[in-house]
Amino acid sequence: MSYPSMADADGRTLGAEEIEAVTRALRTGMLSSVWGTEVRALEREMAALHAVPHAVACSSGTAALHLAVAAVAPEPGDEIITSPISDIGTVAPILAQNAVPVFADVDPYTGNLDPDAVAAAIGPRTRAILGVHLFGAAATGLRAVADAAGLPLIEDCAQAWLTRYPDDRLAGTVGTIGCFSLQQWKHITCGDGGLVVTGDATLARRMRLFADKGWPRDGGTRRYVSLGLNYRMTELAGAVARAQLAKLPGVLAARRRTARRLVAALADLPGVHLPADPDRHAWWLFPIVLDPPLDNADVAARLAAEGVPARAGYLDEPLHCAPVLTEAPCYGTSRYPLSTPPADRVPEYGWGTRPNAERLVTQTLLVIQWNERYTDEHVDRIAAAVRRAVTR
Numbered sequence: 001m002s003y004p005s006m007a008d009a010d011g012r013t014l015g016a017e018e019i020e021a022v023t024r025a026l027r028t029g030m031l032s033s034v035w036g037t038e039v040r041a042l043e044r045e046m047a048a049l050h051a052v053p054h055a056v057a058c059s060s061g062t063a064a065l066h067l068a069v070a071a072v073a074p075e076p077g078d079e080i081i082t083s084p085i086s087d088i089g090t091v092a093p094i095l096a097q098n099a100v101p102v103f104a105d106v107d108p109y110t111g112n113l114d115p116d117a118v119a120a121a122i123g124p125r126t127r128a129i130l131g132v133h134l135f136g137a138a139a140t141g142l143r144a145v146a147d148a149a150g151l152p153l154i155e156d157c158a159q160a161w162l163t164r165y166p167d168d169r170l171a172g173t174v175g176t177i178g179c180f181s182l183q184q185w186k187h188i189t190c191g192d193g194g195l196v197v198t199g200d201a202t203l204a205r206r207m208r209l210f211a212d213k214g215w216p217r218d219g220g221t222r223r224y225v226s227l228g229l230n231y232r233m234t235e236l237a238g239a240v241a242r243a244q245l246a247k248l249p250g251v252l253a254a255r256r257r258t259a260r261r262l263v264a265a266l267a268d269l270p271g272v273h274l275p276a277d278p279d280r281h282a283w284w285l286f287p288i289v290l291d292p293p294l295d296n297a298d299v300a301a302r303l304a305a306e307g308v309p310a311r312a313g314y315l316d317e318p319l320h321c322a323p324v325l326t327e328a329p330c331y332g333t334s335r336y337p338l339s340t341p342p343a344d345r346v347p348e349y350g351w352g353t354r355p356n357a358e359r360l361v362t363q364t365l366l367v368i369q370w371n372e373r374y375t376d377e378h379v380d381r382i383a384a385a386v387r388r389a390v391t392r
């Protein structure tokens with residue numbers, strides 16, 4: 001039996017609506033969002049969906065995070081606390097703004113930042129907290145830590161479309177800025193794309209300028225008022241993203257329904273930890289955390305042998321152990337900004353420094369690909385395969 005995948009047409013929701021949208025955009029002859037209407041409409045629809053005043057579209061999730069980091073304006077050498085379990089798109093924008101990523105350890109079961117570890121990592125140069133809603137589970141407790149320290153909270157919602165906090169607020173609306181990705185493997189896609197949401201008009205303006213070369217484009221002027229890049233989304237991408245955004249509630253409903261079925265089917269298995277709160281989880285992937293002596297690589301191999309799309313650990317190594325942080329130069333041959341923090345704040349990277357994250361990646365975390373097109377039969381086969389793999 002084959003499993004629908006986000007890499008294939010049968011595992012995506014790209015259909016007549018997206019074809020119509022792209023054709024509509026093409027027919028106007030205007031493919032740039034500076035003068036077109038699709039991307040501006042997408043921003044309004046995204047803001048409305050999240051009940052926030054501002055949304056800004058851009059070219060990727062990494063770009064969205066770069067807009068957010070640039071907007072909170074770290075001084076060179078300032079620190080931003082983030083998670084060691086994420087895509088590098090969470091961290092690269094910190095380095096690109098000449099700030100230093102500080103990794104706090106994660107909860108051993110959710111893989112989300114541990115608020116106590118974040119609080120302990122706050123120092124005199126901390127400029128922001130960048131939390132990741134890993135696999136679509138809300139990273140809770142960070143707003144309180146950020147507020148207590150007077151810091152902005154950036155939420156990385158790339159994997160967390162329509163994730164809800166326990167009090168039902170949407171991920172992306174609890175922090176200062178929420179960042180989303182429309183890359184191929186996300187809940188909805190336009191190939192590559194990003195969106196930020198915020199309630200803060202000043203930050204929204206900074207982000208819009210940063211995405212468009214620092215060019216306000218008001219009153220026909222050609223003045224560049226701040227440092228910016230070209231991170232604009234095209235009208236073609238924007239038109240597709242609008243059609244996809246309209247399908248988002250259906251995508252989430254389908255993923256939650258089948259994920260609940262798998263949670264129920266595996267609930268009695270000893271040594272297996274499943275996400276809590278399936279109705280608020282976005283189920284980008286279905287994560288399972290195993291108790292020793294179960295081993296993630298071993299269980300993933302058994303599942304793969306049965307054709308189940310599963311992978312051990314999610315990453316090859318947690319981000320604080322990735323060569324880009326432990327050894328590679330950032331600019332030219334220089335490791336700046338990692339090479340020049342004050343001596344008492346040298347960033348601590350490498351194995352042995354974030355044990356919960358390291359254990360998840362190397363021993364306990366298993367992720368199963370998830371998809372809105374899974375049927376009950378897909379779920380029942382996965383459940384049976386997991387049961388065999390962990391009870392042999």
Ligand SMILES: Cc1ncc(COP(=O)(O)O)c(C=O)c1O
Nearest residue numbers: 060061062087089090158181183
């Ligand atoms: C948690 C997380 N953050 C950031 C990114 C970066 O997004 P993008 O690939 O759209 O640049 C991704 C996905 O790739 C992600 O999963």
